[in-house]
Amino acid sequence: MHHSAGEGEAGSRPARGSGAGVSIDAERLWTTLVDSARFGGTERGGLHRLALDEADAEVRAWLESAAAVAGWPVQRDRIGNQFVVKPGRRADAEAVLIGSHLDSQPLGGRYDGVYGVLAGLEVLRALAEREIEHERPIILANWTNEEGARFSPSMMGSAVFSGSLALDEALARADAGGATVAEALAGVGGVAAPTAERPSVAGIHAAVELHIEQGPELEATGTDIGFVSGVQAIRWIDARVSGESGHAGTTPLGARRDALVAASRIVAEVAGLGETVDPDIRPTVGELVVTPNSRNVIPAHARLGLDLRHPSAGILDRAERTIRQAAARIAADSGTSVEIEVILDQPAVVFDSGVLEAVRSATRSLGLSGADLISRAGHDAMQLAARVPTAMIFIPCAGGISHSEAERITPEWAANGARVLFETVAELSGARR
Numbered sequence: 001m002h003h004s005a006g007e008g009e010a011g012s013r014p015a016r017g018s019g020a021g022v023s024i025d026a027e028r029l030w031t032t033l034v035d036s037a038r039f040g041g042t043e044r045g046g047l048h049r050l051a052l053d054e055a056d057a058e059v060r061a062w063l064e065s066a067a068a069v070a071g072w073p074v075q076r077d078r079i080g081n082q083f084v085v086k087p088g089r090r091a092d093a094e095a096v097l098i099g100s101h102l103d104s105q106p107l108g109g110r111y112d113g114v115y116g117v118l119a120g121l122e123v124l125r126a127l128a129e130r131e132i133e134h135e136r137p138i139i140l141a142n143w144t145n146e147e148g149a150r151f152s153p154s155m156m157g158s159a160v161f162s163g164s165l166a167l168d169e170a171l172a173r174a175d176a177g178g179a180t181v182a183e184a185l186a187g188v189g190g191v192a193a194p195t196a197e198r199p200s201v202a203g204i205h206a207a208v209e210l211h212i213e214q215g216p217e218l219e220a221t222g223t224d225i226g227f228v229s230g231v232q233a234i235r236w237i238d239a240r241v242s243g244e245s246g247h248a249g250t251t252p253l254g255a256r257r258d259a260l261v262a263a264s265r266i267v268a269e270v271a272g273l274g275e276t277v278d279p280d281i282r283p284t285v286g287e288l289v290v291t292p293n294s295r296n297v298i299p300a301h302a303r304l305g306l307d308l309r310h311p312s313a314g315i316l317d318r319a320e321r322t323i324r325q326a327a328a329r330i331a332a333d334s335g336t337s338v339e340i341e342v343i344l345d346q347p348a349v350v351f352d353s354g355v356l357e358a359v360r361s362a363t364r365s366l367g368l369s370g371a372d373l374i375s376r377a378g379h380d381a382m383q384l385a386a387r388v389p390t391a392m393i394f395i396p397c398a399g400g401i402s403h404s405e406a407e408r409i410t411p412e413w414a415a416n417g418a419r420v421l422f423e424t425v426a427e428l429s430g431a432r433r
């Protein structure tokens with residue numbers, strides 16, 4: 001129910017932010033989103049804020065000063081994850097963990113990850129402002145290097161926190177310029193340095209990540225909220241094709257062993273997996289490295305980087321078999337050799353039904369519409385899901401566009417998601433209202 005009485009006096013407050021069921025301040029949330037985009041914001045309305053770069057250091061400091069104003073301690077672990085801790089009535093109780101990431105892709109969007117952290121901050125602020133007490137501590141996380149754009153792998157901070165990636169291995173990863181994560185952390189200084197106290201995965205009761213959908217389904221169906229039941233399986237495959245280089249003018253057609261021609265046929269096979277294996281598969285060849293890459297030399301080598309995704313790992317097994325068979329056939333036809341290597345095999349993730357039920361009931365209580373869906377992208381929550389009851393909440397994003405400066409959401413979508421997060425966190429943390 002949304003009361004209209006009193007809205008005149010409230011002035012600039014959006015209509016749905018006042019009256020019964022009041023929780024978060026929608027206008028403050030939007031202002032915070034706009035305001036924080038000055039750290040790494042681009043002229044075209046995007047965001048360029050790579051993990052542990054200067055803009056990331058600035059936004060980290062900004063988050064810590066926002067926590068300081070409210071009187072909440074900030075803790076940091078050894079991979080630079082930041083945790084804003086809002087204490088509960090029971091100091092010894094396991095915490096409710098929310099948040100996402102403040103880093104972006106190169107020339108990326110302003111909402112991917114950022115929205116989840118800032119909506120989480122708004123939830124903490126609203127709980128404090130309304131003096132709502134909760135039994136469990138609530139921890140707002142900013143995970144280091146979710147995007148994996150500067151340092152591989154993606155979801156680095158949450159993977160280290162969850163124990164699926166060794167800290168030393170993560171710290172040794174280097175960017176294209178040769179700087180390691182350890183060096184970058186040291187360069188960022190105080191807002192990335194470990195604190196004496198910090199949360200551990202064993203101390204988490206439940207985790208919820210709020211995020212933009214990064215796909216078109218919610219907007220297309222006019223749905224306010226996505227109940228994310230899981231994340232599809234991801235498999236990365238490298239295909240290395242070896243032929244023989246030769247003169248572009250003098251080598252007869254019958255004598256050629258052209259690695260790029262063979263690689264192109266593999267690309268076509270990958271693109272056809274929707275027809276040959278399953279229409280719901282997402283097959284991409286996003287990388288092609290040709291050697292020697294000279295216009296008048298027949299290519300000797302080509303390396304293809306494949307990314308295959310589907311909710312079922314069994315379908316990915318079939319897709320991999322299909323690619324291996326096609327590659328063998330293409331190699332024989334073209335006088336080349338093809339080597340296939342799986343470099344990442346990430347199983348599908350199923351989120352916790354209890355946490356999802358809390359999200360569903362929050363959505364219902366607010367009179368918003370919701371639908372079940374699966375995440376097509378990887379998220380920090382999938383790292384947490386292996387260790388603690390975890391789920392995700394999606395809001396729409398315009399045209400499903402993400403990892404782009406054109407990424408957009410509306411203030412209303414932003415407010416809806418934050419309201420659902422508020423109600424969900426209130427429930428999970430044992431809030432007294």
Ligand SMILES: [Zn+2]
Pocket residue numbers: 101112113146211379
């Ligand atoms: Zn993200």
